Amino acid sequence: MQRTTTIIDYSLQEEKIARYAKALSHPIRIRILQFLDRQSCCFTGDFTEEIPMAQSTISQHLKELKEAGLIQGDVMPPRIKYCINQAAWAEAKKYFNEFFQ
């Protein structure tokens, strides 16, 4: 990326919106979130049945959503139960609403 000079202080709002938007920037992740929203909670296996992609790829998208804070995973051996993180979801909603007026 050849980052030579630029250092920019982004506002919290700029950072937050960009971060959440990045998490939403792939159609598979939109599908995962909407699926989660309907089911309330899912195991990884539910997604691999629903979405025709390699299990490892889906796991990677779940990780991206988790790192953005939008979902959380609770260990229930041998499975992992994913739910939407309602607090983060509400925050994202607030920031996007505000952004679009």
Next chain:
Amino acid sequence: MQRTTTIIDYSLQEEKIARYAKALSHPIRIRILQFLDRQSCCFTGDFTEEIPMAQSTISQHLKELKEAGLIQGDVMPPRIKYCINQAAWAEAKKYFNEFFQ
């Protein structure tokens, strides 16, 4: 990316949200859009004064926003006047509202 097997039909909604989200996934582009929203319209030079990045980099981000449809550029030699594309903006707003309920 080694795309060997997977072909997924995304819904229009999935595609639209992901596409707009991608455009919003960089804090500089958030800043550009908010700046545009306040000023109603700007020339490229206004951004280069406001944002401490190379002119070519800013131009590239404007291009990304233009390709997503969120802004439009009108040639006013020797400058280019950028405005928010209100129709696309309204559409993005609608999709995000819908997505967040």
Next chain:
DNA sequence: ATAGTTCATCGCAAATTTACGATGAAGCAA
């Protein structure tokens, strides 16, 4: 102990994104 299930993570490859400086097109002014 062995075998099966569920899932994250690793290693790799290709594509895309991000950033820069340099260049050049388009137009204006002298």
Next chain:
DNA sequence: TTGCTTCATCGTAAATTTGCGATGAACTAT
């Protein structure tokens, strides 16, 4: 014509994203 301004685009480099198969960790059941 020559020179100036404004801006997109090109070329390049580094980082990140996306996707896969393979592996292995963690747990359950036999």
